[in-house]
Amino acid sequence: MQFALRWLNRxxxxxxxxxxxxxFLTFLLQIFARYVLAEPFGWTLELCLTLWIWIVFWGNAFxxxxxxxxxxxxxxxxxxxxxxxxxxxxxxxxxxxGLGLSILPTWDYIDFLKIKKSATLHIxxxxxxxxxxxxxxxxxVRYAVYFVQVLRHGVTxxxxxxxxxxx
Numbered sequence: 087m088q089f090a091l092r093w094l095n096r097x098x099x100x101x102x103x104x105x106x107x108x109x110f111l112t113f114l115l116q117i118f119a120r121y122v123l124a125e126p127f128g129w130t131l132e133l134c135l136t137l138w139i140w141i142v143f144w145g146n147a148f149x150x151x152x153x154x155x156x157x158x159x160x161x162x163x164x165x166x167x168x169x170x171x172x173x174x175x176x177x178x179x180x181x182x183x184g185l186g187l188s189i190l191p192t193w194d195y196i197d198f199l200k201i202k203k204s205a206t207l208h209i210x211x212x213x214x215x216x217x218x219x220x221x222x223x224x225x226x227v228r229y230a231v232y233f234v235q236v237l238r239h240g241v242t243x244x245x246x247x248x249x250x251x252x253x
Contacts, residue, residue: 179233
């Protein structure tokens with residue numbers, strides 16, 4: 087199981103790296119067209135923006151780990167493990183319920199965007215913003231799994247730590 091998860095994580099990182107490379111090359115083409123050819127391409131800006139949206143949501147759905155996020159966990163770290171478990175269960179349940187309830191209305195709006203196309207690439211806007219629906223589903227699944235893990239095994243401090251500075 088761990089091998090499959092590592093393989094999927096590497097694949098997700100590869101997809102993100104490919105999108106980042108495509109965005110960088112498009113950006114270089116945009117600079118070349120504007121300043122060397124003196125004839126800017128309109129589609130390069132749109133492609134860069136679309137790739138940026140995809141990189142952000144793809145990365146946060148499949149690559150960025152919980153411990154990589156900035157957290158404000160002073161209260162969480164100040165209480166014993168029992169209340170931490172309750173706090174973890176409440177927060178993960180709130181994320182699952184809140185984002186879970188937003189999936190269908192969000193998808194309805196994203197699906198509605200199929201009638202609109204981007205200005206220069208003529209890509210349906212549903213395609214551009216569909217990554218957000220995938221992000222929602224991934225976060226809901228991640229926090230549902232976390233909820234079950236906390237119920238079964240309690241909380242761990244692997245994602246939270248205090249840096250003690252020497253004086």
